[in-house]
Amino acid sequence: MDRRPERVGRAWLARTVLLGLVILAAACADNYPQTTLNPRSDITRLIDQLFRTTFWWAVVVFVLVEGALVYALWRFRAKPNDPEPVQTHGNTTLEIIWTAIPAVILVLIAIPTVKTIFKTSLPAPNPAVEVDVIGHQWYWEFRYPKLGVVTANELVVPQKKMIGLRMWSADVLHSFWSPQLAAKRDVFPIFSQTKLKKVNPLWFTADTVGDYTGQCAELCGIQHGRMGLRVIVLNDADFDKWVAAERVGSPLVEGGKVPAAVDSVWKADSIMTKGATTFLTGGCISCHAMVGTPLAGAMTLRGPNLSHVGGRTTIGANMYENTPTNLAQWLRDPQGMKKGSHMILPRPLTEDEIATLVAYLRAHK
Ligand code: HEC
Ligand SMILES: [Cu+2]
Incomplete structure (x- = not known):
């Protein structure tokens, strides 16, 4: 086999490009349910907007910086018999400029980021339906205290209504995440001896009737990867029917x-x-x-x-x-x-x- 360095290098390049193409093709699969890039609720839209803002800032920075780098590499490349170039040590004006520009960009990104963090981490201002979400190894318990419902793994909610979640864990740390509908949020064991006695809030308003998936997003033991959930969004009439059925024999009724x-x-x-x-x-x-x-x-x-x-x-x-x-x-x-x-x-x-x-x-x- 030919083991000259340039051959080995080329084989690696080919493999890397191929891997890149496979990943890209996988990303194109339609109907990929656990994507954050296809928001279907108010809160995931806020997060998506923030992501897109930051992404485009990053694209502009990338193109300018890499463009300048590639241009400089090409324009000032060494040619045979070139004399030693001028040696420069320090340039105060340049240093101020390249410190100030990133600082300004960071501030411009920080403003929407901090705003979104505050907005999305508050409890629901005026929820139409309240649900207590309790993480267990390895399933989800959903309690609707005002409606008298206790169920598991399938969070049923009405469309276009603000849903207010209060979340905690019966055992270890978990994290509630339904990428298209609700932000990722940690679920803490409130009964533990640690200091994490915190009930975390989360809210969302689903756009349309549908069936969405979710996943525990915090490593929580052997079946962490199989601690899934569904969020089933119904119209008002179907939701009322579901509640009436669930109330029969509920511990809360x-x-x-x-x-x-x-x-x-x-x-x-x-x-x-x-x-x-x-x-x-x-x-x-x-x-x-x-x-x-x-x-x-x-x-x-x-x-x-x-x-x-x-x-x-x-x-x-x-x-x-x-x-x-x-x-x-x-x-x-x-x-x-x-x-x-x-x-x-x-x-x-x-x-x-x-x-x-x-x-x-x-x-x-
Ligand atoms: C030692 C406790 C224990 C016993 C005994 C037990 N289960 Fe379970 N069961 C569980 C746990 C915990 C889960 C959740 C498993 C998971 O998804 O990780 C479960 C899940 C289930 C589920 C799936 C529910 C859902 O919505 O996902 C069914 C159905 C079920 N059990 C039926 C039974 C029946 C019927 C019996 C009696 C023959 C039984 N179980 C005995 C602990 C138990
Ligand atoms: Cu978990």
């Missing part, structure tokens, strides 16, 4: 009590009664609040509230589609489905129990 009318319908349904029994004997109750069981009203169990899990589009924090097959496999082998997760069954379930539980969980919309 009469401590999880089911209205008598609903209760009698459920009691007549064999899947509901058989399922509730399996939920107890299978040990699910020790970690999950569930409507119609003695711990329906519990707020601080290890796992997500399952009272309306049948209505969620995904399970495992946006990891799997919520289908009967995935749900069954989740119950058959939770550690195989999400290694290291805190769902550890006290004993394996029989296939009969799994079938009962799948039907039972799916019936809870």
Whole structure:
């Protein structure tokens, strides 16, 4: 093989260019959901504007500086038999100029930056819907204290309404981030012994109905990468319908009590009664609040509230589609489905129990 330095150099250049092209092509993929460059809410638009302002300043600086550099390299390059050039040491005027210009540019960038930081880190001025966001290893809990809803992993909100989030963690540091809808914001463990007893606010107003993804953005353990979320934006009528359904058996509405009318319908349904029994004997109750069981009203169990899990589009924090097959496999082998997760069954379930539980969980919309 030819190992002359210029050949090796050229091979590296070719590889670098190729890698660059691959990265560029990947960036062009359409419908890339977790992009900050396609803002769909008021707060992400503010951040995007700031990014673009800073970016264009950087482009101008880059072109001027690199242009001057390339011009100087070419114009004053050494030619054969050139005499030694004049040696210059220090030039006060030049030094003042090249200190002053960057200083002015930095101030011009700092003004919108500081303004945006202040604006985006305040609590929501007048939220239409308030949600408490609680990070857990490795899923998200969403509580709507005023609407009486407790759910997980899918933050359902109405469009064009200011949503006010208050965020904390039940265990370690997490960070809430839905790139198109809401800024990235740290979620602190308020019950820890550290000094970080801080509930962080965040607000956003979603432009349009849609389904957006998000992700924990602070390394928080083995399944950090699988601590996803969805933000589902509905129109007002659909949102009201969703709230009404979620309120049935919510810990925030009469401590999880089911209205008598609903209760009698459920009691007549064999899947509901058989399922509730399996939920107890299978040990699910020790970690999950569930409507119609003695711990329906519990707020601080290890796992997500399952009272309306049948209505969620995904399970495992946006990891799997919520289908009967995935749900069954989740119950058959939770550690195989999400290694290291805190769902550890006290004993394996029989296939009969799994079938009962799948039907039972799916019936809870
Ligand atoms: C030791 C505690 C524990 C036990 C026991 C347990 N779970 Fe879980 N479960 C969890 C945790 C924690 C999660 C969240 C896992 C994650 O996404 O990281 C979870 C998640 C789930 C989910 C997915 C929910 C969602 O919205 O993503 C379902 C469904 C579920 N469990 C059902 C059950 C059933 C049914 C049983 C009983 C057979 C059971 N679990 C027993 C802790 C437990
Ligand atoms: Cu996390």
